[in-house]
Amino acid sequence: MAASPWGIDNLPYGVFSRSAGETPRVGVRYGDHVLDLAGALHDEVFATGSLNAFMARGAAAWRDTRALIRNKLGTDPSAVEPHLVPLGRVTMHLPIEVGDYVDFYCSLEHASNLGRILRPGDEPLKPNWRHLPVGYHGRAGTVVASGTPIVRPCGQRGAGVFGPSAKLDIEAELGFVVGAPTELGSRAGRFADHVFGVTLVNDWSARDIQGWEYVPLGPFLGKSFATSISPWITPLEALGAARVPGRAQDPEPLEYLRRDEPWGLDLTLEVALNGEVVSRPPYREMYWTPDQMLAHMTVNGASLRTGDLFASGTVSGSEADRRGSLMELTWNGAEPVKLSDGSVRGFLEDGDTVTITATAPGPGGGVIALGEVSGTVQPAR
Amino acid sequence: MAASPWGIDNLPYGVFSRSAGETPRVGVRYGDHVLDLAGALHDEVFATGSLNAFMARGAAAWRDTRALIRNKLGTDPSAVEPHLVPLGRVTMHLPIEVGDYVDFYCSLEHASNLGRILRPGDEPLKPNWRHLPVGYHGRAGTVVASGTPIVRPCGQRGAGVFGPSAKLDIEAELGFVVGAPTELGSRAGRFADHVFGVTLVNDWSARDIQGWEYVPLGPFLGKSFATSISPWITPLEALGAARVPGRAQDPEPLEYLRRDEPWGLDLTLEVALNGEVVSRPPYREMYWTPDQMLAHMTVNGASLRTGDLFASGTVSGSEADRRGSLMELTWNGAEPVKLSDGSVRGFLEDGDTVTITATAPGPGGGVIALGEVSGTVQPAR
Incomplete structure (x- = not known):
């Protein structure tokens, strides 16, 4: 997967839902899947409908979270697999609540x-x-x-x-x-x-x-x-x-x-x-x-x-x-x-x-x- | 009070708090007091820190609420008196969450x-x-x-x-x-x-x-x-x-x-x-x-x-x-x-x-x- 333009060196953040009724959640794109972060990292900040609450934690938290995700994807793929959702099964939303x-x-x-x-x-x-x-x-x-x-x-x-x-x-x-x-x-x-x-x-x-x-x-x-x-x-x-x-x-x-x-x-x-x-x-x-x-x-x-x-x-x-x-x-x-x-x-x-x-x-x-x-x-x- | 520029024909809405720790609440100004609407009207929409949730209810709700407040102030002042706070005891806040x-x-x-x-x-x-x-x-x-x-x-x-x-x-x-x-x-x-x-x-x-x-x-x-x-x-x-x-x-x-x-x-x-x-x-x-x-x-x-x-x-x-x-x-x-x-x-x-x-x-x-x-x-x- 390392050679993919959507591989472990990329991992962009987005907000997705799997069904019409679901509150949108934060995920990272990995290949043709979305990793559900609320599930994979057990952190409710990713279940709030936008990236804002996570972003508000600041740069140190951003670095730590990325390192954690990369570590999980790289060393323990079986543990994250239940939280990988095929892109074709999700609806993507506006990822942020825009301030100005x-x-x-x-x-x-x-x-x-x-x-x-x-x-x-x-x-x-x-x-x-x-x-x-x-x-x-x-x-x-x-x-x-x-x-x-x-x-x-x-x-x-x-x-x-x-x-x-x-x-x-x-x-x-x-x-x-x-x-x-x-x-x-x-x-x-x-x-x-x-x-x-x-x-x-x-x-x-x-x-x-x-x-x-x-x-x-x-x-x-x-x-x-x-x-x-x-x-x-x-x-x-x-x-x-x-x-x-x-x-x-x-x-x-x-x-x-x-x-x-x-x-x-x-x-x-x-x-x-x-x-x-x-x-x-x-x-x-x-x-x-x-x-x-x-x-x-x-x-x-x-x-x-x-x-x-x-x-x-x-x-x-x-x-x-x-x-x-x-x-x-x-x-x-x-x-x-x-x-x-x-x-x-x-x-x-x-x-x-x-x-x-x-x-x-x-x-x-x-x-x-x-x-x-x-x-x-x-x-x- | 009818002759006051802050009397029953005015009743502007604002957001106030009575102490540093309190979540700001919606009130209307009446003379030199603020009427605490969450208390007086038993409606939690007025305890949300801004006017936005109330405003989102739409024009019919705005009219009904104003009529209700005027009615209470005009006909049953003793019932609202416990919810009137002297202006000198409150801190006023930004009344709305500004969109654009x-x-x-x-x-x-x-x-x-x-x-x-x-x-x-x-x-x-x-x-x-x-x-x-x-x-x-x-x-x-x-x-x-x-x-x-x-x-x-x-x-x-x-x-x-x-x-x-x-x-x-x-x-x-x-x-x-x-x-x-x-x-x-x-x-x-x-x-x-x-x-x-x-x-x-x-x-x-x-x-x-x-x-x-x-x-x-x-x-x-x-x-x-x-x-x-x-x-x-x-x-x-x-x-x-x-x-x-x-x-x-x-x-x-x-x-x-x-x-x-x-x-x-x-x-x-x-x-x-x-x-x-x-x-x-x-x-x-x-x-x-x-x-x-x-x-x-x-x-x-x-x-x-x-x-x-x-x-x-x-x-x-x-x-x-x-x-x-x-x-x-x-x-x-x-x-x-x-x-x-x-x-x-x-x-x-x-x-x-x-x-x-x-x-x-x-x-x-x-x-x-x-x-x-x-x-x-x-x-x-």
């Missing part, structure tokens, strides 16, 4: 592309962009589990123009889940002491609604209808072999944004539209690293809660086929993506399914897979 | 003033402003109870400039608390079927941090360090005599923003700085009414949760002494407010206390008071 959801804008290429598309002739980046990781709060209550249908949103697309969005898009992102909180008025400490793990995020976006509403207070209804996350939260410990130094930054960031440890991550995302891969965004090319996002988000004394989610913003690489949104891949619809059935897409059509997956280097030359995030577009109501 | 927090920008005068200050020479209002209530998500996790100290935030105030905010400001607002939720993909129905009541909000703002960070995704750290709300949630039913038609709108809003019922509110706020009144913002002059905010916020199918809070944005009147922020009252510090001790304020100094109160017309020529929201500035850490 913050979305950043950390890809130099994404921010530059959007600037070129939306403000042609102007400097693509705003003056603050290289000085701080730009971010904003999204709607926590509409963060949904992978598989949740995405109803095409209606809204204003201009002065007096109302209707279903005609520019429904995706944003392929990496999300970071806060486990250990901070007090109001203080700053976060070390990244790994607060952040429990990562998840894939699809920040569905209605470009026409967003374009009309967003000045001067930022995106609102163009984003708030749904944000999908994968059912599996990959613990930071599983990403040790993926850690790389962050990309060079110019100008050098202020002291509070200094990188003390390498938290660049060599993850490759894969975006599939109706089963066809349309992009492979490279996370390692991101300009701002997640430790910098965390430091920035709390430098004003804003507190963190267990379950807070912050996301990278669209992951777009320097190559044209490695961009993380249709807006960029099709240059605002002008250069549609061609699918093998002969159809083309500028933006999403009703019935389209988008699935984002990712892999990272694992220990000893292996590969770690992240849980997929998927959603299908339903017609506007 | 959305801040709107509904005052024509406030938006125009900020446009004139920040973009002199340009058209003060952005093209979308008269077509939709502009809003954005704030940080729910840093919504705090009145009385919580406000630590002056640090942050970037320009390229390479870091330090404590030198332009710490207030925003006097009215907040609306969602009681009854909606499903993802559907729109909210009647305003009074979803909104439980109102609270006063001080949306503390660091103007220098905000000014540098806010393009293109909106305010973030300039706001997220703290938002204070009053401990008392005034139920909509107590505001019947305050309801007025909304201000005339040009152009006529789209169908989904049409006002079916009068939800303008004739509330007068009062902003006191170290005990001296510096402004009396008139809520009835607001351009966008709260029913329009609710309709807009959910027109894209975004769901509501019990405990969601949405606020009006700064309440500023057309007269210069009725503006709801120091930014406007002092015209970005150029025309400082003079206090009776001879000192002046462009923005807030450490140790300053800001208290916002409000009154509204009650039935029969009476007056309804809203709970005050107060906070004192502490030095940066």
Whole structure:
């Protein structure tokens, strides 16, 4: 099993149920099974319906629990076997109760592309962009589990123009889940002491609604209808072999944004539209690293809660086929993506399914897979 | 007691405790007392530490409960007397578990003033402003109870400039608390079927941090360090005599923003700085009414949760002494407010206390008071 991308070096956490009536429970994915942790570890913290109570125990507990699970799986498989449930027999749920959801804008290429598309002739980046990781709060209550249908949103697309969005898009992102909180008025400490793990995020976006509403207070209804996350939260410990130094930054960031440890991550995302891969965004090319996002988000004394989610913003690489949104891949619809059935897409059509997956280097030359995030577009109501 | 602004026609809900060890409980304010509802009504929903469980029961339960309380207070005072606790003996807490927090920008005068200050020479209002209530998500996790100290935030105030905010400001607002939720993909129905009541909000703002960070995704750290709300949630039913038609709108809003019922509110706020009144913002002059905010916020199918809070944005009147922020009252510090001790304020100094109160017309020529929201500035850490 060691060579599997879902083997003992991965072990992401999720929340599952085996039947409609059952209170969802915490498990780790192991191959094609879910290990029921409440049963295997005799700990009721895993029978509470979300990861939050476990995450709130803090980083030392996260390490100990992972070591315990690895030990049991490695040395005493017969003892855990009764607690392994085939994936095909479970329903996966939203793994966390989301506190606040913050979305950043950390890809130099994404921010530059959007600037070129939306403000042609102007400097693509705003003056603050290289000085701080730009971010904003999204709607926590509409963060949904992978598989949740995405109803095409209606809204204003201009002065007096109302209707279903005609520019429904995706944003392929990496999300970071806060486990250990901070007090109001203080700053976060070390990244790994607060952040429990990562998840894939699809920040569905209605470009026409967003374009009309967003000045001067930022995106609102163009984003708030749904944000999908994968059912599996990959613990930071599983990403040790993926850690790389962050990309060079110019100008050098202020002291509070200094990188003390390498938290660049060599993850490759894969975006599939109706089963066809349309992009492979490279996370390692991101300009701002997640430790910098965390430091920035709390430098004003804003507190963190267990379950807070912050996301990278669209992951777009320097190559044209490695961009993380249709807006960029099709240059605002002008250069549609061609699918093998002969159809083309500028933006999403009703019935389209988008699935984002990712892999990272694992220990000893292996590969770690992240849980997929998927959603299908339903017609506007 | 009927003539008191805290009499039987008011009865706002809050969460209190009588000793440090006690689980906070729900009560209504009646004169200078709190009526302990778990005791008086024999209902454990009021012993759950917040208003959320009660609010989730829906509008019919809100009406029935209020009628029951009024009946008990009016007809059988001796039976409720054992459950009346003097205000001086209780500690008040954050009354709700906040789901999502959305801040709107509904005052024509406030938006125009900020446009004139920040973009002199340009058209003060952005093209979308008269077509939709502009809003954005704030940080729910840093919504705090009145009385919580406000630590002056640090942050970037320009390229390479870091330090404590030198332009710490207030925003006097009215907040609306969602009681009854909606499903993802559907729109909210009647305003009074979803909104439980109102609270006063001080949306503390660091103007220098905000000014540098806010393009293109909106305010973030300039706001997220703290938002204070009053401990008392005034139920909509107590505001019947305050309801007025909304201000005339040009152009006529789209169908989904049409006002079916009068939800303008004739509330007068009062902003006191170290005990001296510096402004009396008139809520009835607001351009966008709260029913329009609710309709807009959910027109894209975004769901509501019990405990969601949405606020009006700064309440500023057309007269210069009725503006709801120091930014406007002092015209970005150029025309400082003079206090009776001879000192002046462009923005807030450490140790300053800001208290916002409000009154509204009650039935029969009476007056309804809203709970005050107060906070004192502490030095940066």
